[in-house]
Structure formats: C-alpha cells, structure tokens
Amino acid sequence: MAEDIKPTRSELIKLKRKIKLAKNGYELLKKKKDGLIQEFFSILDEVRKNRDVLGEIHKKSITSLELSRAMDGTLAVESTAFSVTKNPEIKVHTKNIMGVSVPEIEIIQGEVLDERNYGIIGSSSYVDTVVDDYQELLEKIVLSAEMETAMKRLLLEIEKTRRRVSALEYIVIPRMEGQAKFIRARLEELERENLFKLKLIKKK
Structure with a gap:
C-alpha cells in the first residue's frame, strides 16, 4: 500500500473526498436495498393471496367443465x-419499481359472449359458465405471471445491491480509510523529521 500511495496533503484531501462520496453512496444503496426488500415482501403477500384465489378458481373451472360435460355431453x-x-x-408494458423494470401485462379481451361464434342462443348456461370461469382463470394466471416475474427481478436487484453495499462497507471504505491513515501517519513522520532537522540547523 505504501508504494502505491503518494503521502502528500493533496492526496489526503482527494482521499477524504472519495471516502465521503463512498459513504454517501453506501447510505443511498442501503436505503435502496431496504426499499426493494419492502417492495418484494409487499408483492410476495399479493402473490400468496393470488395463488390461493387461483387454486379456488381452478377448482371451480374444473367443476363447471365436468358439470357441463355431464349435462350437455363431451x-x-x-x-x-x-x-x-x-x-x-395480451400486451406487455413495463413499469418502474425503484429503478427496476418489471412487466405489466394487460389482457385485451378479444371476445365477448356474442362474439364467440356459438352465441348465447344455441349454447347452454353450463357452457357459458365454463367459458366465464376459464376466462377468469386466464386473468389470474396472467396476473400471477406478472407478479412472480416482478418478484424475480426485484430479488436479482436486491442481491446485486446487497453485494455493492457489502463491498463498500467491508472493502472499499475500509481500504480508503486505511490509505488515509497511512498518509496522515507518514505526513506526521515527515513533519517530525523536518522539526528535528530545523533544530539541528538551529544548534549549528
């Protein structure tokens, strides 16, 4: 370390500035990491709720399909x-969550009952129920895909930010503070040497 650093006051001033910037960056990244974690757990709660709802709708869809088969025939x-x-x-847009781009999926309904080719007249209410249930199931599946993709991207960003925070806290800042300490010690040593030389000159 001693060979790479110039023990000068200007170098010490530069290092102090760098340390200040690194500490500011550390604080900002730490806040970002905490915010991302909060967002992650918020989405996680929604994902859990959506999975429960998805399971219920799936059961309901299967039941209505089996009922329709029983009443109308396969x-x-x-x-x-x-x-x-x-x-x-399906259209995919992107939204920003604390600097992380996550997908926002929109379903544009291509058909309503009177556009399904079979129409309301000529089909039983059991078939229409199956169609409605599976349409609802599709919407929940798309929502689940949107939220789980957002979670994965947030998790990657959290890990990346965590590594940066750790690098600043345990490597970058301590190294620069060590360099600053070395320069201060060297400058004090040079000052003592100069004082000693001045005293010798004065005696002579």
Whole structure:
C-alpha cells in the first residue's frame, strides 16, 4: 500500500473526498436495498393471496367443465370449444419499481359472449359458465405471471445491491480509510523529521 500511495496533503484531501462520496453512496444503496426488500415482501403477500384465489378458481373451472360435460355431453362441449377462433390479446408494458423494470401485462379481451361464434342462443348456461370461469382463470394466471416475474427481478436487484453495499462497507471504505491513515501517519513522520532537522540547523 505504501508504494502505491503518494503521502502528500493533496492526496489526503482527494482521499477524504472519495471516502465521503463512498459513504454517501453506501447510505443511498442501503436505503435502496431496504426499499426493494419492502417492495418484494409487499408483492410476495399479493402473490400468496393470488395463488390461493387461483387454486379456488381452478377448482371451480374444473367443476363447471365436468358439470357441463355431464349435462350437455363431451361432444357438445368440445364442439363449442372448437368454434372459438379468436384468442384474447395480451400486451406487455413495463413499469418502474425503484429503478427496476418489471412487466405489466394487460389482457385485451378479444371476445365477448356474442362474439364467440356459438352465441348465447344455441349454447347452454353450463357452457357459458365454463367459458366465464376459464376466462377468469386466464386473468389470474396472467396476473400471477406478472407478479412472480416482478418478484424475480426485484430479488436479482436486491442481491446485486446487497453485494455493492457489502463491498463498500467491508472493502472499499475500509481500504480508503486505511490509505488515509497511512498518509496522515507518514505526513506526521515527515513533519517530525523536518522539526528535528530545523533544530539541528538551529544548534549549528
């Protein structure tokens, strides 16, 4: 360390500035990490709730499908399914959470009941219930995908920020403070040497 550092006052001033900047950066990154963690757990709570709802809707969809098959017959249900030619359109946007880009998925409903080719007349209420239930299931699946992707991206950013915070706290700042300490000690030593030389000159 001694060989790489110039023990001068100007170098000490530069180091003090760098230490101050590093400490400010450390505080900002620490706040960012804490904020990201808070956002992560907030989304995690929503994901857990959505998974529970998703499970319930999935059970309800399966039940309504089986009921429709029992009442209308499997062939009628499959014929109705094949008559649907349009699919819902999905658009993916991005939103910013504390500097992290996360997806925001929008479902644009491509069909309503009278656009499903089979229409309300000619289909049983059991089939319409199946369609409604599975449409709701699709919406919850998309929402789940959106939130879980956001969680993964936040988790990656938290880990990256945590590494930066640790590097500043345990490596960068201590190293610079050690360098500053070395320069101060060297400057004091040089000052003592100069005083000693002055005393010798004075005696002579």
